Amino acid sequence: xxxxxxxxxxxxxxxxxxxxxxxxxxxxxxxxxxxxxxxxxxxxxxxxxxxxxxxxxxxxxxxxxxxxxxxxxxxxxxxxxxxxxxxxxxxxxxxxxxxxxxxxxxxxxxxxxxxxxxxxxxxxxxxxxxxxxxxxxxxxxxxxxxxxxxxxxxxxxxxxxxxxxxxxxxxxxxxxxxxx
Amino acid sequence: xxxxxxxxxxxxxxxxxxxxxxxxxxxxxxxxxxxxxxxxxxxxxxxxxxxxxxxxxxxxxxxxxxxxxxxxxxxxxxxxxxxxxxxxxxxxxxxxxxxxxxxxxxxxxxxxxxxxxxxxxxxxxxxxxxxxxxxxxxxxxxxxxxxxxxxxxxxxxxxxxxxxxxxxxxxxxxxxxxxxxxxxxxxxxxxxxxxxxxxxxxxxxxxxxxxxxxxxxxxxxxxxxxxxxxxxxxxxxxxxxxxxxxxxxxxxxxxxxxxxxxxxxxxxxxxxxxxxxxxxxxxxxxxxxxxxxxxxxxxxxxxxxxxxxxxxxxxxxxxxxxxxxxxxxxxxxxxxx
Numbered sequence: 001x002x003x004x005x006x007x008x009x010x011x012x013x014x015x016x017x018x019x020x021x022x023x024x025x026x027x028x029x030x031x032x033x034x035x036x037x038x039x040x041x042x043x044x045x046x047x048x049x050x051x052x053x054x055x056x057x058x059x060x061x062x063x064x065x066x067x068x069x070x071x072x073x074x075x076x077x078x079x080x081x082x083x084x085x086x087x088x089x090x091x092x093x094x095x096x097x098x099x100x101x102x103x104x105x106x107x108x109x110x111x112x113x114x115x116x117x118x119x120x121x122x123x124x125x126x127x128x129x130x131x132x133x134x135x136x137x138x139x140x141x142x143x144x145x146x147x148x149x150x151x152x153x154x155x156x157x158x159x160x161x162x163x164x165x166x167x168x169x170x171x172x173x174x175x176x177x178x179x180x
Numbered sequence: 181x182x183x184x185x186x187x188x189x190x191x192x193x194x195x196x197x198x199x200x201x202x203x204x205x206x207x208x209x210x211x212x213x214x215x216x217x218x219x220x221x222x223x224x225x226x227x228x229x230x231x232x233x234x235x236x237x238x239x240x241x242x243x244x245x246x247x248x249x250x251x252x253x254x255x256x257x258x259x260x261x262x263x264x265x266x267x268x269x270x271x272x273x274x275x276x277x278x279x280x281x282x283x284x285x286x287x288x289x290x291x292x293x294x295x296x297x298x299x300x301x302x303x304x305x306x307x308x309x310x311x312x313x314x315x316x317x318x319x320x321x322x323x324x325x326x327x328x329x330x331x332x333x334x335x336x337x338x339x340x341x342x343x344x345x346x347x348x349x350x351x352x353x354x355x356x357x358x359x360x361x362x363x364x365x366x367x368x369x370x371x372x373x374x375x376x377x378x379x380x381x382x383x384x385x386x387x388x389x390x391x392x393x394x395x396x397x398x399x400x401x402x403x404x405x406x407x408x409x410x411x412x413x414x415x416x417x418x419x420x421x422x423x424x425x426x427x428x429x430x431x432x433x434x435x436x437x438x439x440x441x442x443x444x445x446x447x448x449x450x451x452x453x454x455x456x457x458x459x460x461x462x463x464x465x466x467x468x469x470x471x472x473x474x475x476x477x478x479x480x481x482x483x484x485x486x487x488x489x490x491x492x493x494x495x496x497x498x499x500x501x502x503x504x505x506x507x508x509x510x511x512x513x514x515x516x517x
Contacts, residue, residue: 045342048361050354059358064513066362109513124358128365136225 019044022123025072028096031147039140046129050122058114058122065103065110067126071095074120079113092117101151104130189351202326205485208492210333214341215375217242221338235338239331253403260400271432278431359510366506371499377463378413378495384458385412385450389422392446396438398429408447412454414490415474423447469497 023040026032035043049072052058058069058076069076071093078090078099090112093099099114104127134141196203217238224234264271286295337344345364352360386409393401408422426443430436469477474494481493 045346048346048349048357050357052354056354058354064359064362064510066358126358126361128361136222 022047022072025070025096025123029070029098030151031068031098031101031144033147035140035143039137039143042133042137042140043144046125046133048124048126050124052116052120052122054116054118054120056116058116059100059110061111061113062109065100065108066128067124067130068098068101068104069114070098070123070125072121072123074122075117076120076122077115077117079115080111101148103127104148105152201485205488205492206326206329207333208496209327209330209488211337212375212492212495213330213334214337215372216379217334217338218341218372219376232339235335238338239335242331257400257403260403263399267434270434274432274434359514363503363506363510367499367503371495374463374498375495381454381459381462382409382412384462385409385454388450388453389426389447392450393426393443396426396430396442396446397433397436398426398443399433400429401426404429413494414478415494416471417478417490419447419451469494469501473497 022044023037026035026040026043032040032043047070052074059065061080073095075092075094076099077092080088080090082088100110102108103110104125130141130144134145217235220238221231221234224237225231229237283295283299286298290298349357349361349364386406388405389408390402390405393405398404404425407425408419411418411422414421423443423446426447427440430438430443431440474497477493477497478490481489481491481496483489485492
């Protein structure tokens, strides 16, 4: 019966080639990297595939955020605002990269805006689905959470390193001014 | 284009459901039943039971439970019916006595012309009601036969509900899909909590009514109590309507020890206990609707779909209110308004 239901919905909503491509993408996303084919069977149905045009907004800084996006194809720009309110490009992300993962664990508004630079296919993964996955399949949920913690820890370490570099640069600049 | 497609589809679905009113009600009842049973299927799924098998196990379990209840109740109800048929004359005599007593009181305190007019009106009304009741039997039976489809629809929603939700969301424009996802999640959580809480409330109330009626010596007290428990799901009117068969039973029973108004006291007591303790613990304030809106909704639901309409109004109103509240706050947090 499961096969019947599965085949029915598969024929309607996804194809095998599409699923294979998605599995390949997910394998390269650190949050899902160590999930096996069996575990991906529970993850893929809760991902939301979306098609975006070039220039289309994915989300805006300050909006409520509830999940992360994975880039299957295309490119997106992560934008912020400087102190004068002008738009600043933080990063350009391309396929098999992801963004918005902090929203899976906090209840804060989005910290940056994301706009598609080209026509893109994105997969959304949202907090209610993650919580349901943790509830129903704790082993898979724990793996994802652990990977997510790993990614966020890595980002924090990077930020600390950059902060220390900046502090060293400021100290050096102050030292230079003092000696001159 | 996607918005237009979604709107056309939504309008077509609404029109179809409106045209096929019975189908709409069956879908709605199936949807609500799926909501009620979802935690059981989830529980089995957490224990590595595939969802379709979980749904099947839950339905087979429910079927067995229902069969056991029916098998226990049928001989009991049969005995009650035989008893009523055997003592039909006695009951009618008591009823006539009560009506004559009422008539005497009316003649004593009201003008004769008014009493005669009221009597004529009551006679014509009772004839109309009995005629109407007779005519509605085939319609009720047809309704009951349609109810067979409710578990099938519920099974379908339980197994494929997530896919259906995902498909509906896929039709929405990119700008609104994340917000809609959260909206559905919030409504789902609130409505699920309400329906499950309300079911538990009905069960506890039904048990208390049945126990009370049994001790008051009401014939068929257990069945009347269980039915009153279900009626309790209709706010305000439910407990009043639920108490009538018990009062009538004591009123017509020549061997009754307790007076008919003891049933009213029992219902009042249980209702107070429900309002002060049971309802806040089971349902809480999850669907905090204004009483006026609830009464208006019940009357509207009753006029559209009879008793099922009265039962469905409150969860539907709650769902609409919750959707509106979450929708408005989502529009703000997503900076759409």
